[in-house]
Amino acid sequence: MRRINKPRTPNNVSPDGQPPRPFQAAERDFLRALAAVTDRSGCARSTFDSLAKPKLRAVLYVEQGSLCVYCERRVVERHPPPHIEHWRPLGLNPQLALHWRNLYLSCPNPATCDCRKHETPLRAADGDPDLPWPVDHAYEHCVGFTSLGEIYVRSDAPLDDAQRKALVLAVGVPHDNAMTDNGILNLNHPALIAARAAAIDSERSRLKRRFDKRTLSRPEREAIATNHLGNYPLAEFVSIRVGWLRKTLGVGR
Known part of the structure; x- marks a missing residue:
């Protein structure tokens, strides 16, 4: 685990064949839609799933040096691809589903890292703050x-x-x-x-x-x-x- 710099967001997160849309525009549109729905987690998940994940991963590889944010195994674009991990879980923090500082690559190993973590927040007790994002902490x-x-x-x-x-x-x-x-x-x-x-x-x-x-x-x-x-x-x-x-x-x- 190391500090990670996140200087830029992807300039296009639309699936191939659709009009290009920058990540920041996708987040802005998502937050507007989120304010009007009752199923916030469902909206967050469906919106996140609609993005072109290879285009997100392409930027995340560069930011992380192609290493898992947690264990530092090598992560590469193969099957299964690395997970795009929500440091603060999407289910508990739907408003952060498309927040770039909340997104990191995690290896797909079933026994560790994001596969192990799932929706568990990185905190010791209810009411405690989550561990700081790696962009904010060394x-x-x-x-x-x-x-x-x-x-x-x-x-x-x-x-x-x-x-x-x-x-x-x-x-x-x-x-x-x-x-x-x-x-x-x-x-x-x-x-x-x-x-x-x-x-x-x-x-x-x-x-x-x-x-x-x-x-x-x-x-x-x-x-x-x-x-x-x-x-x-x-x-x-x-x-x-x-x-x-x-x-x-x-x-x-």
Whole structure:
């Protein structure tokens, strides 16, 4: 999970064969229609479903570096395509169905992320605010990773108490024999832990090949981490790769 910049909306969200319509115009027309209906969730769902999803995803891929907003798996345009996730669930927030800051790509894995979350809000208790959108919050400063590939909420994360509880509930804890499925997003699923550990191994092997096994200086490691964050597409599980390069794995646990 990382901060995501969303500088522009799609310039055409109409299905092929229909007159072009910018996303902002579609949202404006939707909000006008929403004010006049009683079934707000139904109206929101049908309007969102009427948009040309590949055209939305094309912009979202660029914004997210082609990584899932939650787990940082690679997301690509294939069957099944990644989900267009409503960070604040559509059923509870129909007015945000076409709000660009509320839309993100999530991988289609059935055990984690949006498939796991469905309509569950990212908050710890009724009455609490939802977790901030990634466009508004630097989640890379809130979550950490262990060298085994586990994800956790950092003790020094810039979060208030309600946000911390919500993020802990969203992420989940590492699995063991007694607890094999937990968290709104289930981000400590064994497959994800193994994949993150493999990402560290790939970084280690790549640097050994590139630098002939010599020890890199801190500025050299930082330059590689910065390069990772500037690439498109981003490397899968980029946050743990950067954490390993910057030697911050396990910090704030």
